[in-house]
Amino acid sequence: MTKKTKLKNVLTLKEALVKAQENHFAIGSFSPRYSPMIRPILRAGEKTQSPVIIQISEKELVRYDVTPKEIAEEFYTALIEENITVPVVLHLDHTKQMSVIEEAIEAGFTSVMIDASEKELEENIKISKEAVEFAHAKGVSVEAELGKIGTTDFVETDTDEELYTDPQEALKFVTETNCDALAVSVGTAHGVYNVRKPKVDIERLKAIRDLTPVHLVLHGGSGVPSYMIQEATNLPNGGISKVNIATDLELSFLKSIDREDRMTNEECKELPLEQLKVGRAAVEKTVIDKIENFLGSANKSDVFNL
Secondary structure: OOOOHOOOEEHHHHHHHHHHHHHOOOEEEEEEOOOOHHHHHHHHHHHHHOOOOEEHHHHHHHHHHOOOHHHEEEEEEEHHHOOOOOOEEEEEEEEHHHHHHHHHHHHHHOOEEEOOOOOOOOHHHHHHHHHHHHHHHHOEEEEEEOOEEEEEOOOOOOOOOOOOHHHHHHHOOOHHHOOOOOEEEOOOEEEOOOOOOOOHHHHHHHHHHHHHOEEEEEEEEOOOOOOHHHHHHHHOOOOOOEEEEEEHHHHHHHHHOOOOOOOOOHHHHOOOHHHHHHHHHHHHHHHHHHHHHHHHOOOHHHHHHH
16 A cells, blocks of 8 residues: 555445445446547546546556556545545456456555456455455455446457356355455446447346345446436345446547547547546546446445545
8 A cells, every 4th residue: 555545535345345235226337449548537526526436457558558557646636636525435347357456456556356267166265365364454455246247349358148146155165265345147247338328237236135245246337227227226125335437438538529430548538628627528428427427326425524
């Protein structure tokens, strides 16, 4: 952990999700993909008085040619310059290499995700447990994944194969790994829904919740109807506490500047200031909409008593 993370509103994922689960709302885990898009996410959180999570995955780091250090430096700089007071988390999303996890923690990330979901159960447990032991020793939370979450864009994952999370396996997994949060496969997918329709298997989610004590995470939140998310977060024992949203942000950004193709982080930083201003405004509007009409996290920063 760096000294930067001593800011009182910078939390670990576990600290943030405890409050979300207790109060039956989900925290948006927003992927800016470009470092200039971090500020509008934070501004949206401040305007709505909602906690927010800033995240980026290992594959996004490669695809957009950005480093954990660049993301962390912009995150902490923006917190101070924008006078952000709401609870925030800096999270490393889907990652398979321990070296990237170590790099992110060194940079000041307060949460990381180890994704060994393509492995058989015992191997997934072994790899995830090693990541948990390393990160916990540094005071950092860990999210892991059980089941396979499908994809349509291959940004976060390599395959579109989908395998629903088994509740009994989830109990064994969280018991043996001691992870803080678990990404579950219950019907959503990463990317844009072109043919298949988004769904959330509530009964499966209830069964997982009844057996596991850890906080549950829904990946592939872009494009999922709000009523599905609200049902998933309002389970009696506490439902989904974290929802990942990435594609919707990038689409709103690119559309606002009349561009279709993604760019590198450096290309984004070199955009004319007026274009950046327009793109940032579009991202901020999208995040505010997700917070107010999707996640139920608006005006929830006060439950943290920071």
